[in-house]
Amino acid sequence: MNKKKILSRSFYNRDTVMVARELLGKLLVHETPEGRTVGQIVETEAYLQGDPACHAARGETKRNSSMFGPPGHAYVYIIYGIYSCFNVVTMPEGTGEAVLVRALEPVEGIPLMQFRRKREKLPELCGGPARLVQAMGLGINHNSIDLTSGALVICQGVTPENITVTNRIGISQGKDLFLRFYVTGNKYVSRK
Incomplete structure (x- = not known):
């Protein structure tokens, strides 16, 4: 992947809601000994420090x-x-x-994603946070790594024409906040 296409640190050092919207269409790229997998980001959720659903709401912990x-x-x-x-x-x-x-919408390394997920249908590969982690070969060992260089990066992609904004899903607190963003009409979104 061309180094010029990797998102810079300044992209992330901004308002979280803006970053959540602008990550849509970008490419998550993971180089592993088994091969490269690439997925286009089609759904995100923002978590803010004062938000009851955010892990940082009660301050910094080891986790x-x-x-x-x-x-x-x-x-x-x-x-x-x-x-x-x-x-x-x-x-x-x-x-x-x-x-x-x-x-994510699978882009490259689809056979490897299918092997990791033990699924053939493309919408089942990366349609949800746990699914995409498994398909991309990610795990807790990737916690804290720098996404601006190395084997796991996010690169420029396309700008979606339409973005849907809704409340977040799969949480019990702060679910009324409209901090979920997805590419309108994309079949790889976890839930419409």
């Missing part, structure tokens, strides 16, 4: 310390004891905000 780190790093955590979720840290260091990547 969420990556959220308070430099922008442009990954925040990966485990839910339900088995699934991982991939987030992108935003805002200046010390703020504690991130964007959850909820769904």
Whole structure:
């Protein structure tokens, strides 16, 4: 992947809601010994420090310390004891905000994604935070890594024509906040 296409740290060092919207259409690229997988980001959710659903709402802990780190790093955590979720840290260091990547449209390395997910149908590969992590070969070992260089990066993609804004899903607190963004009409979105 051309280094010029990798998003710079300044892209992430901005308002979290803006980053969540502008990540749509960008490409998540992961180089592994098994091969390269690429997915276009089609759904995100913003998590803000004062938000009751945000892991940083009660301050910094060992689990969420990556959220308070430099922008442009990954925040990966485990839910339900088995699934991982991939987030992108935003805002200046010390703020504690991130964007959850909820769904990808598979672009490259699809056979590898199918093998990892043990699924053939493309919409089942990356339509949800835990699914996309599995398909892309990500895990807790990717927590805190720099997304501006190395084997896991986010690159320029396309700008979607239409974006739908809704309330977030899959949470119990702060679900009334309209902080979920997805590419309108995209069949790879986790839930319409």
